[in-house]
Amino acid sequence: MATVINDVPGGEIEHIEVEASLGERWLMQPDAFESLTGWTLKPEGMCRGDVCAPIYQRDAVISDGMIDVLGAAPVIGRSAVVDTKRGVAALGASAAVRADEMTSLQAPDFTLNDMNGQPVSLHNFERRKVLLLAWSSW
């Protein structure tokens, strides 16, 4: 089993255990990849609902019927880093997707823990003016 740190589009960051083949590449069975990302491999390309993204570099994306996560990420609008040695990967938004989201000026909702492990969500403060203060200990 391996761990994927998955920055779920429109949601939060989840840590998910997945079945993967880890050698030179991080490879997953198509159904495991679909379970992780919501995208299905079809003859037309990578598809989700009515949308199919073409695969131009098949060798980078598919190996022996398995999906290469690093190669597939840009096809589905995501960025990826894989560490096959340590069995940890991270999937996030591509720069283009993140930039596009910023155009709307809508403040993305979030849920983080406070200092006591209790959840704090932006949506709990509707009808207040909110000052988001980003700070750190460093």
Place this chain on the structure above:
Amino acid sequence: MWQTLQEELGPHGLTIIAVAIDNDIEALREWTDAAPGLIYAVDREYAVAERYGIVNVPATVWIDESGRIVRPADTAMGDDRFREFAHVDSSVHHEHLRKWVLANERDVDDAAVAELMERPSPELQEARLHRRIAVLLHDRGDLDGAREHLADATALAPHDWVIRRGSMPMNDVDPFGPEFFAFVGEWAAAGSPGYRLGTGREAPKGPEYWKE
């Protein structure tokens, strides 16, 4: 002081959410104990930092009652303790804040907000992923693995303060020490990339600005 501002402007509809861009909760406790009157949240994985274009701290983003961003991320100091180093007059932000909270007057309009939000490069997105892996490995006790990924992150985004300076504690480096000043010099020589609004800035940002 942010807590003072919360006390002053809370009755007029303002809530400050102090999001720590940090994975070391114990290091944060010294600060949160000193100012218990604020709402705190801990962004260990830089999720909020990424979504709001936070590239340095301290910074503020303003969100109105309908959930719209009305002021983009920009440097904002609570007080003037770092004024000599950072060349920022902290009172300028707070005056703008009062006008917004008390009179709904904005100092930055929607078009400017859209323009000023810091959009990431593909390298910065990749750097953020390396940092997330580094935090997970650090949590598991794999310090070598964490440092390898932090090195990858800083190589990809050498001028992003949140990545570069934010990685110093996990690398056992003093964020106020010589490596920090070396980084500041590099960053200034690269044109001081980052927030462009420049609230309360007191001097032009050339390399001389950051002399020790």
